[in-house]
Structure formats: structure tokens, C-alpha cells
Amino acid sequence: MQKFSYQLNEHDRRIRRKWRWASVGFYGSILAGMILYAALHWNPEVNYASVDSVPHAKVASNARH
DSSP states (O other): OOOOGGGSOHHHHHHHHHHHHHHHHHHHHHHHHHHHHHHHHSOTTOOOOOSTTSOOOOOOOOOOO
16 A cells, blocks of 8 residues: 555655655656657758768968978
8 A cells, every 4th residue: 555755754765765766867868868859850851960071171381481
């Protein structure tokens, strides 16, 4: 049978609190991953940058010959 928090002793409240934070963290990370996935794949016209598409700057020398 389920008990309310005030019906538990201090040790059991501590355990319940730890499990609550563990479950909130677990399901929160799944939710954050789904939101991030949806944000990145919402618009198919968005192009992602890659290492090869970065233009390389040429360094100009100021020395005169």
C-alpha cells in the first residue's frame, strides 16, 4: 500500500527523495533529447555545417621584398 511522505520515517523519506531525483533526471534527459531531436529535424531546409565546408582564410604577408 502506498504511503504519504509524512507517514514515512526519516530514512525512508531520504530514499524516496533520492529515487524521485533519479527518476526526474532520467525522464528529463529523455525529454530533453526528444526536444533537441525535434528542434534539429523540424525544418528539412536547414543545412548543417561540416568540417569540409569551412572556408580557409589565407594569411597575407605584410613583408615587402
